[in-house]
Amino acid sequence: MPNVLKTYTLEEAMGAIARSNGQPLSKGPDSPQSRGAYNATGKKLGHEYMHRGHVNQQNRPLTDLQNNMLEKSRSENRLASARLTQYLLNSADGQQALARLDQANDPKLQQWLKKVDVTDKTIYGFEGGGDVPKQVTKAAINIRKIGGELFVASVYPAEFAGERNYELDMLF
DSSP: OOOOSOOOOHHHHHHHHHHHTTOOOSSOTTSTTTSOOOOTTOOSSOSGGGGBSOOOOTTSOOOHHHHHHHHSOEESSHHHHHHHHHHHHHSHHHHHHHHHHHHHOOTTOEEEEEEEEOOOTTOEEEOTTOOSOEEEEEEEEEEEEETTEEEEEEEEEEEEEEEOOHHHHHHO
């Protein structure tokens, strides 16, 4: 593993996602923490939200957005998305990407990490179009730093192992 620049907490990972999703934080109007969401695709919001858990409609017709979400690979829920983000930021690949961003000091530069190995066997998600939770074995993340603040525009599971064993999970 390279020199660790910073070990990210779950709360810091959640904050980096929130900044990209355009959710206001507590700093002033000119702070990088309260700026509107950026997204290289020009969308108003970051697209981490597209890869988060089930769409629960309680027998109502799904919207186009919800149908689109169900076709994407996604984390089991919002907490799993944040845990996956934390894992990826603290991984060797994540730390190297963060070092590149710090060295470049360019708010337009982003780092896309794809198919990063995930060895944490407690992070689950769904394959695109699937509804059975599976262990995440590889994931992707898109990060950028603006004004020294970290933004996570996208994070999602890319590959999966077998289905969750609920009986085994109950023992621990």
